[in-house]
Amino acid sequence: MKSAANITSISDLQAIIDVMPLPVFIKNTDHRIVLLNEAACEFFGHSREVMLGFSDFDLFPEEEVEVFHAADNRVFESGVLSENEEQVTDAKGRPRTVITRKRRVELDDAAYLVATITDVTAYREAEAHSHYLAFHDTLTGLPNRALLNERIDQALLRSGRTGERCALLYIDLDRFKEVNDTYGHQAGDALIQAFAERLTTIVRASDTVSRLGGDEFAVLLIDRGEDADVDLVCHRILEAGAEPFDIEGGRVFLSASVGVADAIDDLNSTEFQRRADVALYQAKREGRACYRRFTSVLDERIRHDRQIESDLRESLATESGLEVHYQPLFHTAGEKLAGMEALVRWRHPEFGLLQPEEFISIAEETGLIVPLGEWVLKQACTMMARWPDLVLAVNFSPVQMREDSLVDRILGILKQTGFEPSNLELELTESAVLDTDQIVREQLRRLRAEGIKIVLDDFGTGYSSLTHLQKLDVDKVKIDKSFVHDIVTNGESEAIVHAVTYLARVLGIPVTAEGVETKIQHDLLGIIGCSEMQGYFYSHPLSAEDTQRFLDDKSKWTRIA
Secondary structure (H helix, E strand, C coil): CCCHHHCCCHHHHHHHHHCCCCCEEEEECCCEEEEECHHHHHHHCCCHHHHCCCEHHHCCCHHHHHHHHHHHHHHHHHCCCEEEEEEEECCCCCEEEEEEEEEEEEECCEEEEEEEEEECHHHHHHHHHHHHHHHECCCCCCECHHHHHHHHHHHHHHHHHHCCCCEEEEEEEECHHHHHHHHCHHHHHHHHHHHHHHHHHHCCCCCEEEEEECCEEEEEECCCCCHHHHHHHHHHHHHHHHCCEEECCEEECCEEEEEEEECCCCCCHHHHHHHHHHHHHHHHHCCCCCEEECCCHHHHHHHHHHHHHHHHHHHHHHCCCEEEEEEEEEECHHHEEEEEEEEEEEEECCCEEECHHHCHHHHHHHCCHHHHHHHHHHHHHHHHCCCCCCEEEEECCHHHHCCCCHHHHHHHHHHHHCCCHHHEEEEECHHHHCCCCHHHHHHHHHHHHCCCEEEEEEECCCCCCHHHHHHCCCCEEEECHHHHHHCCCCHHHHHHHHHHHHHHHHHCCCEEEECCCCHHHHHHHHHHCCCEEECCCCCCCECHHHHHHHHHCHHHHECCC
């Protein structure tokens, strides 16, 4: 075979392109094929003998040929390498998405165009499917919360400009848990699908029906001029919830509760949704199977939130009531203890032991998340500094990440407690990791430079996309527990976990599965390739005292599955 330096004629190229796996063909200035390899013959569905002398008109529809000729002529004229993504029709009449790369070459004192074809149809279809999954509920096919948020923003903008009234309905199926407990999750999924279909028949095409998760739905009603219009929809939703469901050969009777918020003020999306949520809570408090509009109940909710804020300030000032609990993380290989995740709890003097979801959002809204987060980090580092072989995972809020002194504060705590930066993992949601704010980007860069690991938490619940995963500077991914929960019964969830784990492995990123509750989940996740696991299957979160005893007893550092 001749070297590249000795190629002077077009015939010299045949031996070279024959060993190339991609379709390669060479055309003259008349747009006729003068050379091609076997891969090109397979793509176009003709033999080499038949295709030699072919023009684009022999291979593609006329409208496609006009585009190709224009692109080819530009390459002939400029001599510059051209790379384009194009839609073509293959030999079987199937539309294909391809990337073509074309360059002009001079051989035998004549100009030719060398072209390669890369078929990216499967990749683009997978990408489109991934995008679809990011904005749609996998069980019902309805828009999910992310897409609902976009449409709410659009509706509120129109309402502000034109005065067009819209309403947001939050819907919850009453006693749905009993169906799951009695008939199983598969029956529960069938019921959710049936109710979703009923909802879509009630509203207009311009409205949006969304599944928020579990048995929670939302309906965004557009251009509803009268309260009576909204009332009618609510009544129909109640009827749809009360109509029997045929499940597992029997009839199941449920009901629905509905909360209504009207966009009659200058609302933002967060407040709009909060009002609908408060109204739904009121409907459930008043006996369920009814709908309630947002009213003065909001004032009661605000007063409660203000009490939480005030009491949290007091607890932080006096360092009383707040506790850090710890949940073990285990390596899948060997079932060895990998580390602990720090989880804050609050023993409120009036409301008892509060979980994070009962006060963290208020802490974020008021800025108290910053001192609270520092307190948790200091307590956890002090606890875990004795075990240098274990990592410590700590949740961090996007609000904390926007504090320009965050890195210095974290490093100060690590130095004060003697905790190694390389053993610290900061768990951030997708919204924080994808934040384009320059301060946040710089914080992440500095943290990683210090050896601190960045973990993408709850992957799949926000901007979830495999494309995003390729672009993010993270050291670990935690798959959201909702996918783990459904992995045995929902093929879509299993496929997503497979895809994320495979891509992460290709990128060299470890994957942790959280929310592992059963042995069958554990075994399947191990087969798929998750490198770490966490959940009730291993241990519930432990108090500081129980954590101390757990860590002191190294026989518990190995889990016998």
